[in-house]
Amino acid sequence: NAGVTQTPKFQVLKTGQSMTLQCAQDMNHEYMSWYRQDPGMGLRLIHYSVGAGITDQGEVPNGYNVSRSTTEDFPLRLLSAAPSQTSVYFCASTPYARHTEAFFGQGTRLTVV
Amino acid sequence: DAKTTQPTSMDCAEGRAANLPCNHSTISGNEYVYWYRQIHSQGPQYIIHGLKNNETNEMASLIITEDRKSSTLILPHATLRDTAVYYCIVLIQGAQKLVFGQGTRLTINP
Numbered sequence: 001n002a003g004v005t006q007t008p009k010f011q012v013l014k015t016g017q018s019m020t021l022q023c024a025q026d027m028n029h030e031y032m033s034w035y036r037q038d039p040g041m042g043l044r045l046i047h048y049s050v051g052a053g054i055t056d057q058g059e060v061p062n063g064y065n066v067s068r069s070t071t072e073d074f075p076l077r078l079l080s081a082a083p084s085q086t087s088v089y090f091c092a093s094t095p096y097a098r099h100t101e102a103f104f105g106q107g108t109r110l111t112v113v
Numbered sequence: 114d115a116k117t118t119q120p121t122s123m124d125c126a127e128g129r130a131a132n133l134p135c136n137h138s139t140i141s142g143n144e145y146v147y148w149y150r151q152i153h154s155q156g157p158q159y160i161i162h163g164l165k166n167n168e169t170n171e172m173a174s175l176i177i178t179e180d181r182k183s184s185t186l187i188l189p190h191a192t193l194r195d196t197a198v199y200y201c202i203v204l205i206q207g208a209q210k211l212v213f214g215q216g217t218r219l220t221i222n223p
Contacts, residue, residue, distance in 0.1 A: 104156030
């Protein structure tokens, strides 16, 4: 049981490049979400999904796209990377039930130069 | 969702109980109190949650005041591995959008 797996762990992009951060969970959780964490700050919600085919915006969605074609996968796409998107990105999954804990991946550290 | 207030940092001696306070004076009746922690730069880890009764699990205890306007997370015998940022989060029933504040940076000293 791997839990929540994020790839890659580290990535350097040039301004304007696009890329996809991968997130997969093997716990059959319905709810998945993406957060970013800037240095010295708490996590901020980017996008979330309550099930396959359903996504919604969080607190800081601009510059990011998501899709949820399967229960297991929730990729985050950067359309045109900017230095302001330099951050650590965390994916999380939660059973869609009340009062249960979220499971987080180990993060992807992204640097945009 | 209710806003929470936590001290920026705290220190505790190894082997002693670490008591982390959280104020959530605007909490509503259907909101739960959750605690997570983040060790170094790892992904956050769930610790415990509660509604109005005190809760205990293998990691910690959660004490919620009778008026529910504040709570305390207790790590009974802190170890060096408990050094982390601790987040207090108030979450409405059925919602899963965690709102993280600045948290409390807890340092356990040998």
